[in-house]
Amino acid sequence: MLYAYAFYGIVALARRLLGKSEGQEPEAYFIGVKGLAVDDLSGLLGIRAGSMMNIYPDPCHLASLLSAVGRDLLGSGLERLGQ
Numbered sequence: 259m260l261y262a263y264a265f266y267g268i269v270a271l272a273r274r275l276l277g278k279s280e281g282q283e284p285e286a287y288f289i290g291v292k293g294l295a296v297d298d299l300s301g302l303l304g305i306r307a308g309s310m311m312n313i314y315p316d317p318c319h320l321a322s323l324l325s326a327v328g329r330d331l332l333g334s335g336l337e338r339l340g341q
Contacts, residue, residue, distance in 0.1 A: 259294070260291050260294055260295055260314065260317035261317060261320075263287055263290055263291050263294070264287065264288070264291050264317060264320055264321055264324065266287050267284045267285075267286075267287030267288045267290075267291065267321070267324060267328075268284075268324065270282055270283065270284040270287060271284035271324070271327075271328045271331075271332075274328075274332060275331060275332070284324075284328045285325060285328060285329070288321040288322075288324050288325040288328070289321075289325070291317055291318070291320070291321035292318050292321045292322065292325075294317075295313060295314040295315075295317045295318035295321070296311060296312070296313050296314075296318060297311065297312040297313075298310070298311060299311065299312050
């Protein structure tokens with residue numbers, strides 16, 4: 259599920275780079291992946307001191323990298339080369 263959501267973000271990023279701006283923002287997908295990849299277990303286990311996290315590192319790291327790539331590419335003039 260997390261990788262599929264990251265893939266949808268990649269597709270949205272490719273559409274944005276090609277100048278087709280319909281659909282959801284790529285950053286929204288990557289934020290969603292990061293949000294789903296991290297779970298707070300403190301309340302579940304009743305632990306008050308500190309916090310316990312369940313993290314799926316691979317999808318979280320991938321989403322962070324893709325978010326940075328999208329931000330940098332969309333901010334540069336690379337998408338305007340073909341126009």
